[in-house]
Amino acid sequence: MKTKSIISSTAIVLLSLLFCTATATAQSKGAVNFVYITDLTGPAHAQAAPLGWAVEDYFNWLNQNGGIDGHPAAVSLVDTKYTLPLMRTAYARAKDDKHTTISFDSLSGGIEALKTQFAKDNVPVLMCTGHGPALYPATWVISMMPPYDDTLCTMADWIMANWKEKRKPKLALLLGDYASGRSPELAKWYCEQKGIEIVGVEYCPLLPTDTSDLLIRIRNSNPDFIYDTLMPGQIKVVLRDKLKLGISIPQVNFVFNSYLITQTVPPEAFDGYMGFQLASSWWEKEIPGVELAYQLYSKRGPVPPFAYIAAVGAAMVWEEAVKNAIRSVGYEQLDGAAILKGYLSIKNFDAKGLFKNISYTEDDLRGGKWLKICQLHKNGTVSNVTDWMEAPWNLKLKSQAGK
Numbered sequence: 001m002k003t004k005s006i007i008s009s010t011a012i013v014l015l016s017l018l019f020c021t022a023t024a025t026a027q028s029k030g031a032v033n034f035v036y037i038t039d040l041t042g043p044a045h046a047q048a049a050p051l052g053w054a055v056e057d058y059f060n061w062l063n064q065n066g067g068i069d070g071h072p073a074a075v076s077l078v079d080t081k082y083t084l085p086l087m088r089t090a091y092a093r094a095k096d097d098k099h100t101t102i103s104f105d106s107l108s109g110g111i112e113a114l115k116t117q118f119a120k121d122n123v124p125v126l127m128c129t130g131h132g133p134a135l136y137p138a139t140w141v142i143s144m145m146p147p148y149d150d151t152l153c154t155m156a157d158w159i160m161a162n163w164k165e166k167r168k169p170k171l172a173l174l175l176g177d178y179a180s181g182r183s184p185e186l187a188k189w190y191c192e193q194k195g196i197e198i199v200g201v202e203y204c205p206l207l208p209t210d211t212s213d214l215l216i217r218i219r220n221s222n223p224d225f226i227y228d229t230l231m232p233g234q235i236k237v238v239l240r241d242k243l244k245l246g247i248s249i250p251q252v253n254f255v256f257n258s259y260l261i262t263q264t265v266p267p268e269a270f271d272g273y274m275g276f277q278l279a280s281s282w283w284e285k286e287i288p289g290v291e292l293a294y295q296l297y298s299k300r301g302p303v304p305p306f307a308y309i310a311a312v313g314a315a316m317v318w319e320e321a322v323k324n325a326i327r328s329v330g331y332e333q334l335d336g337a338a339i340l341k342g343y344l345s346i347k348n349f350d351a352k353g354l355f356k357n358i359s360y361t362e363d364d365l366r367g368g369k370w371l372k373i374c375q376l377h378k379n380g381t382v383s384n385v386t387d388w389m390e391a392p393w394n395l396k397l398k399s400q401a402g403k
Contacts, residue, residue: 032072033074034318036076039081039082042080043233044178046232047257053300054307054310054311080107084113087110101321103128105311111141118139119140123140123336124321124343128314130145130255130278131148136393142321143366145278146368147180148184149183149184150392151391152394153397155171155252157194159224160195171197172223174218176204206233211234211238212241228252239261239273256275256276261273262376271376274376278355279355282305289312290353320349322342325339328341356368
């Protein structure tokens with residue numbers, strides 16, 4: 001009996017050791033480093049900072065729910081203050097780190113300038129902004145939204161689908177004076193080919209104090225519509241000045257931060273203002289992805305701005321690419337080439353309903369190609385003007401047309 005008791009005790013000890021070893025192994029899976037390079041401060045912070053908060057909040061939540069197949073996500077937010085030297089430095093520090101993946105929402109012109117370096121380094125970079133020249137031709141820059149020149153093409157399609165008069169519709173461009181803000185000029189040819197007359201192009205500084213002069217010139221060009229690439233700090237000045245000048249020309253924004261607008265602009269100034277949404281937003285609470293965004297944002301405030309919600313979706317896309325890569329090559333072999341293939345494996349992904357559809361191919365790394373126009377009302381509510389519309393790929397069409 002004594003011998004049996006010793007054998008039994010030994011077996012229990014061995015089983016306990018095996019269980020502890022297995023548990024330790026499961027708990028000690030290597031981390032994946034998610035480096036998010038953005039503008040937490042500086043002139044673009046109102047648009048960019050909520051993106052960084054969303055990435056941080058989402059991956060912290062993901063870690064509480066098991067990580068990426070057991071691998072924790074180590075998130076680093078790098079503030080580039082909208083300056084190119086800080087952006088280059090942040091990339092240089094992160095690009096050679098093992099088990100690391102990078103995303104940018106910073107100087108769009110800088111991303112375009114660095115795209116050849118990304119390709120040379122074999123580093124895929126998720127770009128949370130809509131700068132078309134960084135995406136065509138496809139290299140190692142990935143997006144989850146249509147570029148802003150594609151957005152203008154979508155507006156042209158919408159105008160012509162609803163235009164009833166015999167004359168050509170007239171369109172003015174009120175562009176933010178930064179690289180991706182100016183990029184819709186690349187789609188002027190598309191508008192003109194569709195039969196739309198571009199009657200004026202004005203550039204709004206990043207930190208305007210008065211835009212009356214720009215708006216008077218636009219008014220004098222007598223457009224039927226205005227398309228703008230204004231960020232929140234620009235919008236609040238433009239809409240107030242537009243109200244002061246009595247200008248009521250229908251205006252459509254490129255990325256509709258509708259809730260933030262209601263908090264910074266008088267109701268009579270934002271009433272009727274329209275904008276493009278690339279993802280579901282704060283007022284569509286029945287969508288699971290929006291519900292999650294509210295949950296994640298609750299410690300910061302009552303209502304997540306659109307940029308925050310869209311970035312929760314972007315973080316899901318980012319996670320999906322890394323998950324695909326780990327499942328394909330294993331954690332130890334995780335590198336840029338594997339992560340790029342991870343993106344290319346994403347098909348028909350909707351991020352809990354936040355996106356219409358995210359899909360990648362080797363030739364088209366835009367990911368999201370769908371947009372809808374929404375409209376703000378004086379009481380602060382938002383309504384859909386259109387259903388989802390597929391954005392034309394401006395730069396590819398332009399190249400094919402020899403323009």
